[in-house]
Amino acid sequence: MICARCAEEFCGRKSDLYICLGGRAALRKEGDMMPKQRTWKEYRAIDLGLLAAALAVFEFIIVRASNWWFPGQPYTVSLAAAMASIVYMRWGAWGALHAAEAGFVFCLFSGATREQFIVYIAGNLFSVLAVPLLRAAGKERVRTGSLCLVFPALVLLLMQAGRAAVAVARGVAPQGVVGFFTTDSLSFVFTLVIIWIAHKLDGVYEDQKHYLLRLHAEEGQKKEVNYES
Numbered sequence: 001m002i003c004a005r006c007a008e009e010f011c012g013r014k015s016d017l018y019i020c021l022g023g024r025a026a027l028r029k030e031g032d033m034m035p036k037q038r039t040w041k042e043y044r045a046i047d048l049g050l051l052a053a054a055l056a057v058f059e060f061i062i063v064r065a066s067n068w069w070f071p072g073q074p075y076t077v078s079l080a081a082a083m084a085s086i087v088y089m090r091w092g093a094w095g096a097l098h099a100a101e102a103g104f105v106f107c108l109f110s111g112a113t114r115e116q117f118i119v120y121i122a123g124n125l126f127s128v129l130a131v132p133l134l135r136a137a138g139k140e141r142v143r144t145g146s147l148c149l150v151f152p153a154l155v156l157l158l159m160q161a162g163r164a165a166v167a168v169a170r171g172v173a174p175q176g177v178v179g180f181f182t183t184d185s186l187s188f189v190f191t192l193v194i195i196w197i198a199h200k201l202d203g204v205y206e207d208q209k210h211y212l213l214r215l216h217a218e219e220g221q222k223k224e225v226n227y228e229s
Helices: 004-009 040-069 080-108 114-137 139-144 150-169 185-198 208-228
Strands: 018-020 037-039
Touching: 037 040, 040 080, 040 208, 080 114, 080 139, 080 150, 080 185, 114 139, 114 150, 150 185
Parallel strands: none
Antiparallel strands: 018 037
16 A cells, blocks of 8 residues: 555655555564655565566466477467566566566577577567657556557567567578567467456556555545545
């Protein structure tokens, strides 16, 4: 939960923002029994770290499963676009780190060459170009409207275009980069399904400032109802 002071600070200095744990101020033994609080930066770092860990684990499982069940198939399945889209929605450009991580993990467990590492990691970073468009359209409009699935599709297309551009820059013939688009057809479906599920879950596919303020407002309404009753 977020306290009244936290809500007010959203409009002020981010460095002074505190996230109150558990809705009630938990006390800790430090001299005067100060309330246990977590800064906004700490909350963001923990969330980004957990998302990065989840991405690494599930990307590893998917790559291994694909190689085991469908060896030699010209199709790939990756969580890169789905996870990057979620982090872009939650934290903005910080999702570029997860996009690069997804490329690294995918190549690491796919037995990729050094050139493929460069292509996938650098190419996935092109997806950060979707962030300005996300902000221009408005995160809530994208999250709740018809653009909900358009945004992750754009993220995936930017990743594919980025890989193609990096490959061409490193000497691959233009006709040789078509595979970056055709082999990701399963990832496209996979990405849309994951985002569709994520946007149904409270707070998962949502800007975290908006999410915490919404929780604060809902908690305030509940308290008013209880007080009146």
